[in-house]
Amino acid sequence: MRPGVSPDTFPPRGHEAKRLSIVDAAAGVFCREGFAGANIDLIAAEAGVSRQTVYNHHRDKEKLFIAVVRDLTERCNAGIFATIATFPDQPGDLEADLIGFAVRLNQNCICNRDGKFLRKLIQTEGERYPELFAEWREQGPGRTWPAIAARFARLAYGGHLTIDDPDVAARQFLGLVNAELQTTFMLGGTPCEDEVVQSATNGVRTFLRAFGKHPSPAGVKKHTALANA
Amino acid sequence: MRPGVSPDTFPPRGHEAKRLSIVDAAAGVFCREGFAGANIDLIAAEAGVSRQTVYNHHRDKEKLFIAVVRDLTERCNAGIFATIATFPDQPGDLEADLIGFAVRLNQNCICNRDGKFLRKLIQTEGERYPELFAEWREQGPGRTWPAIAARFARLAYGGHLTIDDPDVAARQFLGLVNAELQTTFMLGGTPCEDEVVQSATNGVRTFLRAFGKHPSPAGVKKHTALANA
DNA sequence: ACAAATTTAGACACCCTTGTCCAAATGGTC
DNA sequence: GACCATTTGGACAAGGGTGTCTAAATTTGT
Known part of the structure; x- marks a missing residue:
């Protein structure tokens, strides 16, 4: 995946950065709206990402939620x-x-x-x-x-x-x-x-x-x- | 409404009793599922009441929620x-x-x-x-x-x-x-x-x-x- | 510049929920 | 028994959400 550990701050700039911004946005939305009220479209929008990308990184809403909690x-x-x-x-x-x-x-x-x-x-x-x-x-x-x-x-x-x-x-x-x-x-x-x-x-x-x-x-x-x- | 203040504990036995059991059941469901996840059908079922009765007593989900909080x-x-x-x-x-x-x-x-x-x-x-x-x-x-x-x-x-x-x-x-x-x-x-x-x-x-x-x-x-x- | 991986937008099927309407059933009161 | 309010169950429209699929656009590594 990575060429040889890039010397700068963000290793695989594109992919992993999106993963982070998704989990980050999801944390905010889950907190504001609760699990049931959280809207994947909204999470995608706040992460600056398409909805499909959210599903690419995390299989479904529940997996995403678990990732958020572990991360926090x-x-x-x-x-x-x-x-x-x-x-x-x-x-x-x-x-x-x-x-x-x-x-x-x-x-x-x-x-x-x-x-x-x-x-x-x-x-x-x-x-x-x-x-x-x-x-x-x-x-x-x-x-x-x-x-x-x-x-x-x-x-x-x-x-x-x-x-x-x-x-x-x-x-x-x-x-x-x-x-x-x-x-x-x-x-x-x-x-x-x-x-x-x-x-x-x-x-x-x-x-x-x-x-x-x-x-x-x-x-x-x-x-x-x-x-x- | 009431004939003449019945001497017993529950004044209008039917109507007000249902109101209570609705608010009671709603409290439980709102707590378990959160506002967004709470389901009026479920509340009605747990209150032992038809869904329409819930809407008769409380205009909508939000009013019901407010009644629950005030009650508690x-x-x-x-x-x-x-x-x-x-x-x-x-x-x-x-x-x-x-x-x-x-x-x-x-x-x-x-x-x-x-x-x-x-x-x-x-x-x-x-x-x-x-x-x-x-x-x-x-x-x-x-x-x-x-x-x-x-x-x-x-x-x-x-x-x-x-x-x-x-x-x-x-x-x-x-x-x-x-x-x-x-x-x-x-x-x-x-x-x-x-x-x-x-x-x-x-x-x-x-x-x-x-x-x-x-x-x-x-x-x-x-x-x-x-x-x- | 090329090839592979990733992202995107949109459409889609499926399911669930809210809130309304109505006709029939129920229950209490005189 | 008759009258009143309340309750019931079922059907209904409207809306919204999840998760999938696809083809095109974009980014990334070499």
Whole structure:
């Protein structure tokens, strides 16, 4: 197929590019209209492609849908793991660092296009494709949550936090940090940056009040690095 | 229409009963299939009614959908307020009381049939009917969240909690208490009672570690009622 | 420039769904 | 029993969607 791996960004410029633009357009239409309401003609038009080309790349509507979900899952997971890599291991200002991490997670993985689309498709069609979304559950939360938990465990081991169960703490961290965005998420909206920062700030403060080392009630911050597991 | 307000439970037994069973069946079908995929014939069949009867009660598919959402919103709201009335104002064991409240809220309002259906419809079709779901947002979270916040404010005023912003605390309480149910909710599932209790217990414990009066680090519980705002 | 692969536009058969119409059947009320 | 409203089932037109097929146009690799 390919001559010898072209040095530029897009390998087989024509064919694969169309495949991508089809899956991309399909993601948008499936999200807006739902599986039943999605129209192949519309997907083709938004992809800038003829309807027949859609059928050439994906045998039928269902196959196309599955390709969309797999694609989104893969990209979202990559983004989440990339963000987890920025988790503050040796924090200077723990509160600020955790807020930054939470904001990055939200902006880069949950509120961006892929995250929003994947969430909507899971909510909308999750029950119709049990095995497809079971796969997502394993590859997504099943791998990312423990990864975040491991980071919190490390912070606790380093004496920066007091945590009984890192898995519970990780889930609660996510719950707290998104506490003020629930309604917006429900309705499929995208919270603006201010809202994300606000929710993260409030969430992290509460999280640290529960799991932090309580530097001082007077407001002065001193951090001593001793582990007392 | 009615002869003279029949003394029994169902006023015009035939007509209104059918209206209910139609809306009921429609809720189920709309949730399973989405608006576009929902089939009026199927709704009629599940309601045990002829298709024409569906059109007699609700002019068209969209009107029927709107009736379903309004119906669910109303019933869910009633349930939530009824549960808020059981919020522990003068707690004996604050932790146990808050856990109980959280479990009731989840089991009676969020995990039950109505709650599950309403959530799904909001997620699935929220963007298609902005004004309808804006109404839900005002009547639902817009009224219930402040009501919960007021209860927490009262607990704080009574010296049982230390809370800066009761609104934030209320949202975080809900976020914490549901932290472990997110994935299940996403996929449209219904968590079993054990999961609900577990999530509520972990959530309330963390909540109290952040906002509680820290009775003692040794495990003994003494509660002094003094307000130190 | 040539040959192979891919894309395109259009027409097509097939099926399903919505919403309407109507005549017959049903059910409650006096 | 008679009258009223409601329900029923069936037929119906209109519209829209999926997936297939074909021949012509275009792109791609050599």
